[in-house]
Amino acid sequence: MNDKEKRVAELNTLLHEYGHAYYVLDRPIVSDAEYDRLLQELIALEKENPEFIYPDSPTQRVGGKPLEGFQKVTHTYSMLSLSNAFNEEDLRDFDRKIGQAIGSEYSYVCELKIDGLAISLKYENGVFVQGATRGDGTVGEDITMNLKTIRSIPLRLKEPLTIEVRGEAYMPKKSFQDLNASREENGEEPFANPRNAAAGSLRQLDPKVAASRNLSTFIYAIGGDGESYGIDSHAEMLDYLETLGFPSNKERQLCATIDDVLTFINKWTEERPNLPYEIDGIVVKVNRYAHQDELGFTAKSPRWAIAYKFPAEEVTTKVLDIELTVGRTGVITPTAILEPVLVAGSTVGRASLHNEDLIREKDIRIGDTVIVHKAGDIIPEVVGVIFEQRPDDAVPFEMPSECIACSSELIRIEGEVALRCVNPTCPAQIAEGIKHFVSRNAMNIDGLGEKVVEQLLRENLIRDFADLYHLEVSRLVNLERMGEKSATNLVNAIEKSKENSMERLLFGLGIRHVGEKAAKILSEQYESIDTLMVATEDDIKSIHEIGDKMAVSIVTYFEKDEVKLLITRLKEVGVNMTYKGKKVQVEIGSSPFAGKTIVLTGKLEQLTRNEAKAKIEELGGTVTGSVSKKTDLVIAGADAGSKLTKATELGIEVWDENRLVEQLEDK
Numbered sequence: 001m002n003d004k005e006k007r008v009a010e011l012n013t014l015l016h017e018y019g020h021a022y023y024v025l026d027r028p029i030v031s032d033a034e035y036d037r038l039l040q041e042l043i044a045l046e047k048e049n050p051e052f053i054y055p056d057s058p059t060q061r062v063g064g065k066p067l068e069g070f071q072k073v074t075h076t077y078s079m080l081s082l083s084n085a086f087n088e089e090d091l092r093d094f095d096r097k098i099g100q101a102i103g104s105e106y107s108y109v110c111e112l113k114i115d116g117l118a119i120s121l122k123y124e125n126g127v128f129v130q131g132a133t134r135g136d137g138t139v140g141e142d143i144t145m146n147l148k149t150i151r152s153i154p155l156r157l158k159e160p161l162t163i164e165v166r167g168e169a170y171m172p173k174k175s176f177q178d179l180n181a182s183r184e185e186n187g188e189e190p191f192a193n194p195r196n197a198a199a200g201s202l203r204q205l206d207p208k209v210a211a212s213r214n215l216s217t218f219i220y221a222i223g224g225d226g227e228s229y230g231i232d233s234h235a236e237m238l239d240y241l242e243t244l245g246f247p248s249n250k251e252r253q254l255c256a257t258i259d260d261v262l263t264f265i266n267k268w269t270e271e272r273p274n275l276p277y278e279i280d281g282i283v284v285k286v287n288r289y290a291h292q293d294e295l296g297f298t299a300k301s302p303r304w305a306i307a308y309k310f311p312a313e314e315v316t317t318k319v320l321d322i323e324l325t326v327g328r329t330g331v332i333t334p335t336a337i338l339e340p341v342l343v344a345g346s347t348v349g350r351a352s353l354h355n356e357d358l359i360r361e362k363d364i365r366i367g368d369t370v371i372v373h374k375a376g377d378i379i380p381e382v383v384g385v386i387f388e389q390r391p392d393d394a395v396p397f398e399m400p401s402e403c404i405a406c407s408s409e410l411i412r413i414e415g416e417v418a419l420r421c422v423n424p425t426c427p428a429q430i431a432e433g434i435k436h437f438v439s440r441n442a443m444n445i446d447g448l449g450e451k452v453v454e455q456l457l458r459e460n461l462i463r464d465f466a467d468l469y470h471l472e473v474s475r476l477v478n479l480e481r482m483g484e485k486s487a488t489n490l491v492n493a494i495e496k497s498k499e500n501s502m503e504r505l506l507f508g509l510g511i512r513h514v515g516e517k518a519a520k521i522l523s524e525q526y527e528s529i530d531t532l533m534v535a536t537e538d539d540i541k542s543i544h545e546i547g548d549k550m551a552v553s554i555v556t557y558f559e560k561d562e563v564k565l566l567i568t569r570l571k572e573v574g575v576n577m578t579y580k581g582k583k584v585q586v587e588i589g590s591s592p593f594a595g596k597t598i599v600l601t602g603k604l605e606q607l608t609r610n611e612a613k614a615k616i617e618e619l620g621g622t623v624t625g626s627v628s629k630k631t632d633l634v635i636a637g638a639d640a641g642s643k644l645t646k647a648t649e650l651g652i653e654v655w656d657e658n659r660l661v662e663q664l665e666d667k
Contacts, residue, residue, distance in 0.1 A: 004045060004048075004049055004052065005049070005052055007041075007045060008042065008045050008046065008049070008052040008054075011038055011041060011042040011045070012042070012054050012056075012057055012058065012156075014038060015035070015038055015039060015042065015058040016056075016058065016154070016155065016156050017029075018030050018035050018038075019035075019058060019151055020154060020245055022035070022151075024152055024154070024245065024246070024247040025630075027597060027622065027630060028622050029595070031617075031620075033524065033581065036521075036524065039058060039059070042057070042058065042059055043059050046059055055127060055129075056127045056128055056155035056156045057155075058155070060148050060155065061148055061149050061150075061151060061155075061211065069205070070141035070142055070143060070203070070205075071141070071142040072135075072139050072140075072141060072142070073120075073130065073132040073135075073139065073140050073141065073142045074138065074139050075120060075132070075135075075137070075138060075139070075140060075223075076122075076164060076223060076224070077164065077223040077224045078137050078138055079118060079120060079134045079135075079137045079138075079140070079166065080137055080297065080300060080301050080302060081137065081300060081301055082283065082301050082302070082305050082306060082307040083298075083300075083301045083305075083306055083307070084306070084307050084308075084309050085284075085306050085307065085308045085309070086308075086309055086311070088262060090306075090308075091258060091261065091262065091265075091284070091306070091308060092258060094284070094306045095258035095261075097303075098286060098295065098304070101294065101295055101303075102286075102291050102294050102295065106286055106287070106288065106291050107254060107255060107256050107286075107287045107288075108254075108255045108258075108260075108261055108284050108285060108286060108287060109234045109235050109238075109252060109253070109254055109255070109284075109285050109287050110252060110253050110255055110261055110264045110265070110282055110283070110284055111220060111249060111251075111252045111282070111283045111285070112249055112251050112252070112268060112275075112279045112282065112283075113279055113280055113281035113282055113283045113307055113308075113309075114168040114170050114218055114249070114277060114278075114279055115170065115193075115194065115195045115277075115278040115279055115280040116168040116169050116170030116171070116194070116195055116198045116199075116278075117133065117134075117168065117169045117170070117195070117198050117199045117202055118133070118134035118166070118167075118168060119131055119132065119133060119134070119143075119147065119166070119167055119168065119169050119202075119217070120132045120133075120134070120140065120164060120165070120166055120223065121147070121153065121164065121165050121166075121167070121219070122163075122164045123157055123161060123162060123163050123164075123165075124162050125160045125161075125162060126156055126157040126158075126159060126160035126161055127155070127156055127157075128144075128147075128148070128153065128154065128155045128156070129144075130142065130144050131143055131144045131146075131147035131148075131153075132144075133202070133203075141203075143202050143203070145207040146201070146202045146203075146204065146207050146210040147169070147202070148207070149207055149210045149211035149215075150169060150210075150215045150216065150217055151216075152216045152217050152247045153217055154244075154245040154246060156245075157244045157245050158243065158244055158245045159244060161244065163222065163223075163229075163244075164222070164223035164224065165219050165221065165222055165223060165241065165246060166219070166220065166221040166222070166223055167217050167218055167219035167220055167221070167246075168217065168218050168220070169198055169202060169215055169216075169217050170194065170195070170198050170215065170216060170217070170218070170277055170278070171194040171195075171197045171198040171201065171213065171214070171215055171216075171277075172194075172214065172216055172276050172277050173194060173275075173276055173277060173278065174276065175194075175197075175213065175214040175215070176191070176193075176194040176197055176278075177379070178214075178515070179191065179197055179213060179214075180197075180379070182513070182515070184327075184331060184333065184352075184354065184418070185327060185328075185329050185331060185512070186329075186331075186416070186512070186513070187331055187412075187413060187416030187417060187418030187420060188416060188417065188418075189354070189355075189417055190354055192381075193278070194277070194278045195278065197213070198213075198215055201213040201215055202215070208547055212547060216247070216277070217247060218247055218248060218249045219241050219246040219247060219248055220238065220241075220248065220249070220283075221237070222237055222241070226289060227289050231289070232288060232289050232290065233287045233288045233289060234285050234286075234287050234288075234289070234292075235252075235254050235287055238252065250628070251268070251275075254287065255284075261282075261284055264282065265282050265308055268282060269310060272310070279310075280309060280310055281307050281308050281309040281310050282307070282308045283305065283306075283307050283308075284305065284306050284307075284308060285304060285305040286304040286305070291304065292304040313343065313373060313374075314371050314372065314373045314383060315341050315342070315343050315371070315372055315373070316341075316369055316370065316371055316372070316386065317338045317339045317340075317341040317348075317369070317370065317372055318338065318339040318367070318368070318369055318370070319336050319337070319338060319364060319365070319366055319367065319368045319370055319382075320337045320338065320339055320366070321336075321337040321366055322334050322335070322336055322337070322353065322359075322364075322366055322397050323335045323337055324399075324400070324404050325428075326403060326404065326405050326421055326426065326428035326429060326432070327429070327432055328429055328432035328433040328435075328436055328510055329420070329429070329510075329512055330420040330421040330422055330423075330426065330429055331418045331419075331420050332399070332400075332403070332404070332410060332418065332419045332420065332421065333352060333353075333354070333355075333418075334352075334353040334354070334355070334356070334359060334397075334399070335350050335351065335352050335353060336350065336351045336352075336353050336364065336370075336382055337349070337350060338350060338351060338370075338372065338380075341372065343372055343373060343374055343380060348372060348374075348380040350380065351372060351380035351381055351382050352379070352380075352381075353382065354417075355417045355418050355419070356399040356417075356419060357417050359397055359399075360396075362382065362384055362385060363385060363387075363396070364382060364385055364397065365385075365390070365394040365395060365396060365397060366394065366395070366397065367390070367391045367393065367394040368385045368386070368389075368390055368391075368394055369385070369386045369389040369390075370382045370383070370384065370385050370386065371383040371384050371385075371386065399419060403421035403423065403426060403428070404428070405421070405426055405427050405428030405429075406421065406423050406425070406426040406427060406428070408421050408422070408423035408426065424562070427457065430457070430463070430464065431453060431454060431457055433465075433510050434453050434457070434462065434464070434465060434468075435450055435453050436508065436510050437465045437468075437508040437509070437510065438453065438468070438497075438508075439508075440608075441504075441507065441516055442504055442505075442507050442508030443497045443500055443504055443505065443508045444497065444500070444504065445468070445490075445493050445494055445497050446489075446490075446493045447486065447489055447490040447493050448468075448490065448493070448494075452479075452482075452490075455479055455480065456471075456479075459479065461475060461476075464566060465508070465509075465566065465570065466566055466569035466570050466573065468494055469494060469498070469570070469573035469574075469575065470573070471490070471491060471494060472491065473487045473488050473491050476490060476491070497575075498573070498574045498575045498576060499576055500575075500576060501523065501576070501578075501579055501580035501581055502523040502527070502528065502529060502576065502577060502578050502579040502580070503516075503519040503520045503522075503523035503524075503579065503581070504519075505529065505570075505575065505576070505577070506519040506522060506523055506529070506532070507519035509557075511553055511554055511557045512553045512557070513549050513550040513553045514550060514553065514554065518546060518550060520581075521543060521546065522540075522543070522546070522554075523579040523581070524579060524581060525543050526579075527578060527579045528577055528578045528579070529567060529577040529578075530577065532554070532558070533558040533564075533567070535554075535555070536555065537551045537552055537555050538551075540554055540555070591619040591620055591621075592619075592663050593616050593619045593620055593621030593633075593663075594619060594620030594621065595620060595621075596620075596621050596622070596632035596633055597621075597622050597624055597630055597631050597632050597633075598616055598621045598622065598623050598624070598631070598632065598633045598634070598635065599623070599624055599627050599631050599633075599634045599635070599643060599647070600612055600613065600623060600634075600635050600637075601627075601634060601635070601636055601637065601640045601641070601643035601644055602636050602637030602638050602639050602640030602641070602644065603637045603638040603639055604635075604637040604638075604657050605637065605638065605657060606657055606661050607657070607660075607661070612635070612660065615664050616664075619664075627643045627646045627647050627650070627652065628650075629650060631647065631650070631652050632652070632653070633652065633653050633654075633655065634647040634652055634653070634654045634655070635654075635655050635656075635657065635660050636654050636655070636656060636657075637656075637657050
């Protein structure tokens with residue numbers, strides 16, 4: 001084995017270890033920059049030496065060439081569905097039958113029923129070789145290449161086993177929100193819910209599309225006889241899967257009685273909206289394999305398991321109006337203004353109607369009484385109209401032919417469902433673009449909220465991003481609710497934003513398809529706006545995680561004369577155009593945060609939440625959103641609530657903000 005082959009083997013091992021720590025254990029052991037550096041090194045070595053490419057190489061996760069179609073796969077063990085329970089009576093009847101069949105000495109395992117797509121994964125000698133959909137339970141479709149793009153699925157197990165496992169592929173709520181926002185911005189139909197989005201992603205013939213969708217998985221079963229692996233219960237099997245490197249859902253419980261099961265169900269019925277993924281029920285399984293064997297199967301489902309399904313929460317309300325808005329890319333979005341109503345724990349007064357086609361299809365009119373729910377427990381959506389309650393004066397809604405902001409003719413681009421204003425000087429698009437530019441995750445200019453931006457535009461003090469950097473206190477103090485102190489603070493915040501690293505500027509420019517993560521990747525690669533501006537489509541799309549559409553969009557954007565002028569003007573006022581990110585790995589013990597999982601809760605007074613997160617991560621810490629046994633430290637600001645309570649119960653170390661600031665200043 002020569003030096004290059006040894007390095008390829010070493011990089012494979014390291015990247016598998018780092019990926020498992022990040023995507024499965026949620027405990028990163030290296031920085032994102034270090035992981036990406038090693039991955040780029042491996043990609044380069046494999047490109048020079050394709051004979052060294054391992055079938056389970058981490059480079060295979062980016063998605064290969066588009067497929068012509070999916071091959072059929074016959075499952076070695078049938079993937080049966082579960083019978084359903086819809087209420088307490090159904091569950092007690094299920095328990096009664098279990099007791100009659102096997103006596104009184106049995107227990108249950110309760111698991112969250114993830115609302116995704118059932119999958120089967122096969123490993124040979126510890127290497128992932130095939131993944132398939134459930135299909136009809138006997139025959140599914142081979143989606144191996146798409147499943148390889150899901151980073152929580154191990155491509156190599158911690159033991160060289162030949163094994164088949166079952167699980168659920170799903171789309172986290174955050175990924176679902178981001179995907180639909182992107183689709184609407186691009187004039188595409190949004191997905192109805194995370195389950196449809198996950199299923200649609202895994203049935204793409206181009207694996208790069210699946211790779212861009214940020215899917216995840218939970219594994220919950222071994223195909224065939226689990227006892228052959230030295231396991232005699234479902235609870236032990238879930239623990240065993242974790243030792244092999246599989247992600248399993250932690251929110252599970254061993255229940256001694258059906259009353260314990262009902263308590264678990266009641267808990268998650270209430271806490272369900274707080275989960276970062278969608279669930280549609282609770283799965284209840286008899287724990288011991290010996291009892292499962294005794295109970296057996298019907299033709300369609302096991303007798304030892306049942307799925308409790310949550311009732312769908314739908315409410316009725318009235319459509320008071322339909323409002324139109326113009327997005328920063330010119331998409332015209334209709335929104336239903338509703339009589340406020342409580343849905344899934346929060347008051348809803350607005351619901352996006354997405355586009356003209358949807359309004360026509362559902363025949364939604366002002367004054368209608370409609371059924372509303374939250375798609376994926378997140379996004380308010382009009383399900384349909386109660387036509388029997390339609391008032392006599394309800395008139396079909398007509399989308400305008402001209403932009404509501406600039407009166408330009410609206411067009412529908414071929415292949416899109418959205419109407420779009422393509423006037424580059426449209427004031428609504430300019431306003432939305434500037435609001436995006438100054439937002440927290442872009443240039444982060446404190447004090448430049450939506451109303452201030454609108455006022456600046458109204459008073460003709462700004463026309464584009466560069467004009468912000470010419471604002472003076474003497475002109476701002478004349479604005480409504482803008483005293484000298486506020487004006488001075490705003491000018492200082494604008495001045496401070498000139499020092500931002502390149503990725504914030506790049507994201508703030510609002511280039512179509514370029515999100516926050518892509519901006520970071522591009523900035524690390526090109527290190528300056530000037531270098532990126534002259535890059536070709538082929539150069540850009542060769543970068544890991546950057547696709548064809550994005551490459552075209554970037555090149556097209558920077559080719560525009562008005563963009564070149566804008567960049568020149570931003571340079572002239574001193575806006576930084578280079579990447580300032582650090583690519584160093586912080587060693588454990590070199591800071592009080594290195595290698596630790598940290599949760600921020602409550603209101604911080606001296607730092608913003610994003611500033612605290614960035615400083616902690618720079619010093620080797622990982623900031624997560626929820627407290628668990630894996631949490632090492634909780635930073636509690638003012639009015640800290642349930643997270644602080646949970647940290648205290650678990651005996652986790654807690655700091656106040658003053659101690660955090662002291663430690664950051666020391667480092």
